[in-house]
Amino acid sequence: MSSDRAAPGVSWEELVADTPAMVRAALPMLRWRLDLLWQLRLPVQRLAVAQFDWLLDLPLWQRDGRRFQVTPRQVLAAPDRFGDHLRRVLAAELDFPIHAVAHHDRLVVLDGYHRLARATFEGRREIAAMVLSRADLDGICRSG
Incomplete structure (x- = not known):
């Protein structure tokens, strides 16, 4: 597996503790389940890519097995x-x-940062999106 795709497994508590303050402030720090997210059948909307531009400056991606090292904008710039x-x-x-x-x-964005980066890279003005309500988000969160 690529060194930029895998980081050592950690507990939820360790992950939150390691999350940079700027990421914690920007994103909901809830333990949602990706499998349940992908099962949601919500209307698809076309949203402006520009409204998500600020998210490209968050260090969301890992490098050399360390989380929160690379921003999508860094990848696009270099x-x-x-x-x-x-x-x-x-x-x-x-x-x-x-x-x-x-x-x-x-x-x-909960899921789709590589898609957002591609849309930005290609100069697209809109991106397909499913927008969750708070109830949708609560419904895909892990208990405990």
Whole structure:
């Protein structure tokens, strides 16, 4: 497995503790389940890519087995330095919508940062998105 895709497994508590403050402030720090997220059947909307631009500055991606080391914007600005991430960005399927949710009065991406980066890289103005309600988000959260 690529060094830029895998990071050692940690507990939820360790993950939250390691999450940079800027990421914790920007995103809902809830333990939601990806499998349940992907099972949601919500209407697909076309949203402006520009409204998510600020998220590209969050250190969301890992490098050399360490989480929170690389921003999507760094990959777009210097793709030769981040080959594994660039390959994922370019392979991202834009026909598959991103998942977003309102948090602190603006939409944030839960799943789909490589798709967002590809849309940005290609200069697209819109991206397909499923927007979760707070009840949808609560419904995919793990208990305990």
